[in-house]
Amino acid sequence: AQRVTQPEKLLSVFKGAPVELKCNYSYSGSPELFWYVQYSRQRLQLLLRHISRESIKGFTADLNKGETSFHLKKPFAQEEDSAMYYCALSGLSGGYNKLIFGAGTRLAVHP
Amino acid sequence: EAGVAQSPRYKIIEKRQSVAFWCNPISGHATLYWYQQILGQGPKLLIQFQNNGVVDDSQLPKDRFSAERLKGVDSTLKIQPAKLEDSAVYLCASNGNSYNEQFFGPGTRLTVL
Numbered sequence: 715a716q717r718v719t720q721p722e723k724l725l726s727v728f729k730g731a732p733v734e735l736k737c738n739y740s741y742s743g744s745p746e747l748f749w750y751v752q753y754s755r756q757r758l759q760l761l762l763r764h765i766s767r768e769s770i771k772g773f774t775a776d777l778n779k780g781e782t783s784f785h786l787k788k789p790f791a792q793e794e795d796s797a798m799y800y801c802a803l804s805g806l807s808g809g810y811n812k813l814i815f816g817a818g819t820r821l822a823v824h825p
Numbered sequence: 826e827a828g829v830a831q832s833p834r835y836k837i838i839e840k841r842q843s844v845a846f847w848c849n850p851i852s853g854h855a856t857l858y859w860y861q862q863i864l865g866q867g868p869k870l871l872i873q874f875q876n877n878g879v880v881d882d883s884q885l886p887k888d889r890f891s892a893e894r895l896k897g898v899d900s901t902l903k904i905q906p907a908k909l910e911d912s913a914v915y916l917c918a919s920n921g922n923s924y925n926e927q928f929f930g931p932g933t934r935l936t937v938l
Contacts, residue, residue: 718867746925757828758868758916758929800867804925811925812881813858815867 716741716805720816727791728824735786735819737775737801746804747777747784748813753797761786761799771795791823827851829930831917837936843905846933850898850919858927859892859902860916868916874900904935912937 717740727733739745749761762770764777764784775786784801801816830849838844850857855876860868871890873881876897885892889908894900904911914934918927 720867723865748925757931758918760926763926802867812870812873813868813925813927815869817865817867 718816831930848917854919854921
């Protein structure tokens, strides 16, 4: 079964501390993984995708197929990073891609 | 470019009533999605359209939910009759490229009393 697990509902850190938001997935093929973010009173939006292998707003995520993980990391958290983060997996269904989301982790960065 | 538009933004109804939501995707986007997001959970795909055809409605409760996308542009999602457990945010998203990035609307928050 295709599934995305985000074990932490809330991650609370102080400004300047490192951040790691955990994501594990279950998928039988070659997955495409994403992180979406929702800031307060804003729409859900794409933060980054694993195939791009880029850093967005200081965040990076590496796909580890052996551990079936796609953790989101940032070395120094900022207050503006406070938001809801969703890990998502894209898998084929009927020949078309569909996104499967995790339950989300709320990141709270305190001054 | 203009984003995905949804209306209404909020709706409160009583159980057994009917409700409809509207979505206007980004111009030119062929793929349109409706998600249900219950409080504390991630978005769950209800139905996916490619132009005006349904490609995935496996998680749509078809006894009470229906959706259409006439002319391959706007879409409506209807619930008839509503149940208490339908209280959720209903998100519409669209996609128009090969990179699989979905663009989301602001959502409609439905409360069923």
